[in-house]
Amino acid sequence: MVELNAYYDFEHGDNPERITSAEQLDAVLSAVLATRPAEIVQLLAADNPGAGLLDVGLDHRRGVGVLYYSGPSHRTGCFSHASTATVAADDPVLYYFMNADTEYPPSAEIPAELAISAAQEYMRTGQRPTSVDWQPARPDS
Numbered sequence: 001m002v003e004l005n006a007y008y009d010f011e012h013g014d015n016p017e018r019i020t021s022a023e024q025l026d027a028v029l030s031a032v033l034a035t036r037p038a039e040i041v042q043l044l045a046a047d048n049p050g051a052g053l054l055d056v057g058l059d060h061r062r063g064v065g066v067l068y069y070s071g072p073s074h075r076t077g078c079f080s081h082a083s084t085a086t087v088a089a090d091d092p093v094l095y096y097f098m099n100a101d102t103e104y105p106p107s108a109e110i111p112a113e114l115a116i117s118a119a120q121e122y123m124r125t126g127q128r129p130t131s132v133d134w135q136p137a138r139p140d141s
Contacts, residue, residue: 001123003018003020004019004025004043004123005017005044006018006025006028006043007097013098016044018046025123026116029058029119033065033116034060036058037060037061039095040097040102041055041056041119042055042097051071051072052069052070052126053069054118055067055097056115056116056118056119057104058112059112060112064109064111064115065080065109065115066104066109066110067079067118068080068108068137071127071128077137077138078134078135078136078137079104079105079108079135079136080108081110081133081134082107082108082133105135115132117129
């Protein structure tokens with residue numbers, strides 16, 4: 001199991017929330033899902049931040065989420081991928097990281113439960129989750 005630093009609030013800039021158990025990760029993600037619309041929780045390995053990062057976006061209004069992973073084996077990054085988009089292709093899909101909006105491809109939205117499950121897998125393995133499909137962040141990647 002990999003201990004994680006979680007960033008999702010302004011106070012985490014210098015002092016991220018340290019996640020040391022699966023139960024603690026579940027509590028953070030459940031609280032964000034229940035109380036914040038379209039919010040991103042950024043997860044980094046606490047003892048090796050260069051090992052990769054997983055952004056977990058959760059939108060309680062629609063019960064969906066998004067993932068973004070970047071790490072040594074995926075330097076240009078990749079987004080989660082759903083076979084069917086939840087919004088029209090020309091509609092922006094916005095999630096917020098500390099009030100800064102981040103646009104995701106419409107095909108990146110997946111069920112919130114699947115996004116949470118992928119975060120749990122990331123904590124177990126420290127690697128890009130295999131429980132979801134992925135698409136390159138840049139189409140030519």
